[in-house]
Amino acid sequence: MNPWPIVRAFLVRHRWAALAFVFLVAAGVSLAVALISQERALRNGSARAADRFDLIVAAPGSQTDVLLTAVFLRPGTTKLLPPEVTVRLLNDKRAAFVAPIGFGDSHRGVPIIGTTSQLVTHLSNELQEGRVFARRAEAVVGAASPVKVGETFRPTHGIPRDGNSEEDTDPHEHGAMITVVGRMKPTGSPWDSAIMMPVEHVWQLHSLPDGHEEGNEAVGPPFDPTRTPGVPAAVVRPTTIAAAYQLRNAYTTNESMAFFPAEALTRLYSVMGDLRQLMSLLAIVTQALVLMAIVMGVLLLFRFLVPQLITLRALGAPRLFIAAIAWGFTATLVLAGVVLGLVAGYGLSYGVSQWLAADTGVELTPTLASSEYLIAVSILATGWILALLPAYVVQRRSLAMSLAES
Amino acid sequence: MSPHDAEVGLSVFQLEVSFCDATGDRFNALSGITAQFRPGQITAIVGPSGSGKTTLLHCIAGILVPSSGEIRHGGVVVSSLGESARDAWRRHNCGMVFQDFRLIDELTVLENVTTPALFGHYRVPSILRERARTLIRDFGLLERSVPTSRLSRGERQRVAIARALLMDPAIILADEPTASLDRANAASVAETLEGLAGQGKAVVCVTHDDLLVSRAHEVISLKAGRMGPPAVDPFVGLRAGDLA
Numbered sequence: 001m002n003p004w005p006i007v008r009a010f011l012v013r014h015r016w017a018a019l020a021f022v023f024l025v026a027a028g029v030s031l032a033v034a035l036i037s038q039e040r041a042l043r044n045g046s047a048r049a050a051d052r053f054d055l056i057v058a059a060p061g062s063q064t065d066v067l068l069t070a071v072f073l074r075p076g077t078t079k080l081l082p083p084e085v086t087v088r089l090l091n092d093k094r095a096a097f098v099a100p101i102g103f104g105d106s107h108r109g110v111p112i113i114g115t116t117s118q119l120v121t122h123l124s125n126e127l128q129e130g131r132v133f134a135r136r137a138e139a140v141v142g143a144a145s146p147v148k149v150g151e152t153f154r155p156t157h158g159i160p161r162d163g164n165s166e167e168d169t170d171p172h173e174h175g176a177m178i179t180v181v182g183r184m185k186p187t188g189s190p191w192d193s194a195i196m197m198p199v200e201h202v203w204q205l206h207s208l209p210d211g212h213e214e215g216n217e218a219v220g221p222p223f224d225p226t227r228t229p230g231v232p233a234a235v236v237r238p239t240t241i242a243a244a245y246q247l248r249n250a251y252t253t254n255e256s257m258a259f260f261p262a263e264a265l266t267r268l269y270s271v272m273g274d275l276r277q278l279m280s281l282l283a284i285v286t287q288a289l290v291l292m293a294i295v296m297g298v299l300l301l302f303r304f305l306v307p308q309l310i311t312l313r314a315l316g317a318p319r320l321f322i323a324a325i326a327w328g329f330t331a332t333l334v335l336a337g338v339v340l341g342l343v344a345g346y347g348l349s350y351g352v353s354q355w356l357a358a359d360t361g362v363e364l365t366p367t368l369a370s371s372e373y374l375i376a377v378s379i380l381a382t383g384w385i386l387a388l389l390p391a392y393v394v395q396r397r398s399l400a401m402s403l404a405e406s
Numbered sequence: 407m408s409p410h411d412a413e414v415g416l417s418v419f420q421l422e423v424s425f426c427d428a429t430g431d432r433f434n435a436l437s438g439i440t441a442q443f444r445p446g447q448i449t450a451i452v453g454p455s456g457s458g459k460t461t462l463l464h465c466i467a468g469i470l471v472p473s474s475g476e477i478r479h480g481g482v483v484v485s486s487l488g489e490s491a492r493d494a495w496r497r498h499n500c501g502m503v504f505q506d507f508r509l510i511d512e513l514t515v516l517e518n519v520t521t522p523a524l525f526g527h528y529r530v531p532s533i534l535r536e537r538a539r540t541l542i543r544d545f546g547l548l549e550r551s552v553p554t555s556r557l558s559r560g561e562r563q564r565v566a567i568a569r570a571l572l573m574d575p576a577i578i579l580a581d582e583p584t585a586s587l588d589r590a591n592a593a594s595v596a597e598t599l600e601g602l603a604g605q606g607k608a609v610v611c612v613t614h615d616d617l618l619v620s621r622a623h624e625v626i627s628l629k630a631g632r633m634g635p636p637a638v639d640p641f642v643g644l645r646a647g648d649l650a
Binding site: 001002003006010012307308313315318319321399400403404 | 460461464467469470489490493494496497498500502504508510511512513517521522524525526527528529569
């Protein structure tokens with residue numbers, strides 16, 4: 001028994017209706033797949049971006065705000081750590097290094113971050129090109145930065161918001177000329193498009209004490225306790241896990257807060273989790289609508305097939321053969337819809353990832369995992385079960401009556 | 407043993423078929439039909455519309471089960487078989503030809519003719535494929551790889567007859583095989599059916615076509631589900647009123 005040549009002929013005959021049916025199923029599957037794939041890509045991408053930021057210390061406030069500002073470089077207003085806390089932190093022996101982070105300037109729309117060479121080395125391991133800054137008028141750029149090694153520029157005061165306007169109402173260039181001396185390896189974070197320079201130079205450009213004795217042009221620790229200003233945040237690399245918890249406790253006070261980025265992300269994910277549940281509910285409703293559409297589509301398509309199936313019965317085709325055609329016709333369309341939906345869903349997720357990556361700098365890698373395949377297989381299985389409906393209906397019809405009607 | 411068992415070919419005995427009408431009342435579509443459809447003969451079933459011609463053909467094909475009476479083919483009481491067994495019996499013993507051809511238009515001539523082979527095989531056996539090619543050639547058709555929707559009506563009916571003959575059935579059942587054809591094609595089809603009878607097949611035609619009736623060896627005339635007197639006098643042709 002081989003019903004496939006007949007199924008194929010019927011698919012050709014009813015190609016437009018069949019295509020509409022396939023696109024309907026594909027639309028439902030792709031939305032559900034894209035939704036789940038994108039949510040996972042966001043979680044993984046953000047976790048990867050924050051992975052190398054062990055502990056963050058900042059002024060008390062919203063951990064999420066500090067996380068978005070310090071790790072994801074989103075423009076925001078953060079209070080400064082008091083100078084005495086900053087000094088204590090910079091000299092804390094429980095930390096392998098403490099990298100202050102200073103914001104406030106930009107170049108060609110990308111933020112300039114004042115920090116230490118230790119953080120640059122920690123984020124990038126080895127540089128992709130050139131070397132780490134060793135003097136105040138030097139900078140290192142992220143892997144995706146449009147600024148080339150060897151290029152010189154003058155920092156512009158103000159941080160771009162949404163890539164367009166400047167935070168400062170009166171943006172102006174600082175007088176100092178900076179030379180780019182190195183490029184970091186990709187980190188998958190917004191730091192890939194940023195420019196890093198010694199924090200001392202950022203302080204200096206903003207007329208703040210520059211962390212060293214008057215006239216000392218040194219960069220990096222040790223910092224002079226009497227000439228160290230407050231900072232928006234500091235990235236701390238603890239020496240041990242125990243030290244990490246000690247540091248977190250020590251700097252969770254009225255004057256400062258310390259947190260592991262993973263903690264803040266987990267809280268963010270729990271909010272996203274609620275959103276995910278809502279999205280899942282929407283996905284289920286969408287799938288239910290698609291399945292209803294499948295049922296209606298199946299029955300409508302089936303009306304087209306009845307005369308031909310009846311003819312085959314009259315020619316002596318066994319019931320099983322007729323059932324196989326009726327089922328095979330619908331099952332083929334559902335299969336095509338699900339496969340197309342998986343591909344389209346991945347494509348949609350990929351497109352959204354590209355768009356979000358361009359907007360946030362966080363590298364998002366969409367993948368199709370078991371949950372997406374499970375959705376696809378569920379719809380496929382349900383569709384294939386529903387495809388039995390026309391097969392059943394055709395069995396119930398009286399052949400003589402159907403022949404008379406057709 | 408019934409006297410029918412000794413018969414060769416197909417016979418119907420005291421056939422009754424009743425249906426319920428829209429008001430729920432029963433009415434007899436066929437009553438007391440007794441006839442034999444002999445190998446090598448064309449039997450034409452004639453009568454006005456609604457007289458039960460197609461119902462009788464469907465009974466003979468095993469599509470419809472009579473309310474009472476018997477349909478026999480050789481030693482098999484077809485009317486007593488279950489649906490699957492009747493399907494199998496029809497598949498192996500009957501070739502069906504329809505007024506509107508009922509081809510699968512998207513398939514080619516060869517694919518249409520070999521369709522019945524797919525009922526029992528994954529691939530069309532080479533012997534059946536060769537037989538299909540012979541039939542196509544014999545009927546003056548070209549084994550073109552174009553869909554049959556592009557053929558003329560006469561060609562399509564010849565494809566349908568070739569399809570009916572693929573499994574080499576003993577009985578050919580044709581429901582108005584010439585009704586949708588022009589005169590020349592109708593004559594060609596009638597000639598083909600006559601040729602099949604000549605090969606020893608029992609050909610049963612429901613028809614309004616006097617050309618086809620004139621070639622019949624037997625004519626069953628139905629009126630309101632009952633057999634009337636013989637409708638054809640070979641010397642004077644069809645009686646007026648029998649071919650409404």
